[in-house]
Amino acid sequence: MADFTRFRTLVFADPELQEQLWNELDRDAFVVLAVGLAAARGLQVTRTDVERALETGRLALLAR
């Protein structure tokens, strides 16, 4: 999970990386893309990390 936090920091610092991820609308494809983009930057982000972040964020945003 620490690598997901680092990946998140990279995403917010890199508009092109952010755009690439934002444009992916399919959930499964997004997970694969995020894992791959993180790996390309030397980070070990797992599918579980991304799926957990997706579900936590979705519930939080819809709950309010």
Next chain:
Amino acid sequence: MSAELAGWIPVRAYWDGGRFMLDWCRVGDVRFSEPFFEQTVRRMVRRPFNAAFRVQTPIAVLDEMASRRPGLRPNGLIFHLSRSGSTLVSRMFAALPRTLAISEAPPIDAVLQAARTDPRVSDDDRIGWLRGLVSALGQPRAGDEERYVIKLDAWHTRDLELFERAFPGVPWAFVYRDPLEVLASHRGGMSYLMSTANAGPALDLDAAAAYRLEPDDYRARVLTRICSAVLAQRPERARLVAYPELPAAVWEQLAALFGMQLDERDVAAMEHAAHFDAKRPDRIFASDADEKRRVATTLEGAWLAPLRCAYAELERVRTSVAG
């Protein structure tokens, strides 16, 4: 964090551990094409990116953002009695090119209600937050927006004075219809406005007290409160728009009030938008006014008297200004 939030908008405002916070979504250049802000937000939340990289900030971040990138100044504010055509008005403005129309954004309501959770929140706090939110929501996204209209929730008329302090000189309109027809419409189904769970912002009542009232009585009190708040705010300075004046009043009166110069294509775009059901824009608009008037004639009770008085006064002001 604020420097990284270009292309993001605040979509939720809420208390969290004693701090007033915002949730953000990245919207890019997406237009607010749905009738209500919340519908656009839900579309944005479905994007995996916004869920996976959820951003929370304290609301104070809005100050820095507004000073760094002030959004559009609102051309006008639209208040309403509910079920009176205000969504149509908002849709007609949204149909104009280079125009941003925000309709009933929940973060604005959350800011207005913030002091209910923490009484230490002052009017100055709410004004500062409101200005920051309106600036953040009014960021040009397609790049060419120059007009900005905000439609509020029905119960926000009680905060009219706060809006006038927050946005001095910004004109506002109040859209309404015969309140008996509005009551008839609300009889047809539960709404957020008329839920007794929301008796606090609607009437300063607790839910238990509200629940003890007859439903029509409760609804009539809510509508009376909305109208009374408008009448208390010297509506001669604003524009009162009655339902039968729609849709023409939008291009004939409101556009000028909001400082917009319309050409023939603009008017045609507004007329086109008015052909469709404002809340279900995939359907052609079909008037149900006759049915509402029929139900309205069946309403009776002493609780109607204050509402009838408020409506008569609104009509007196509207027709005297028009005349």
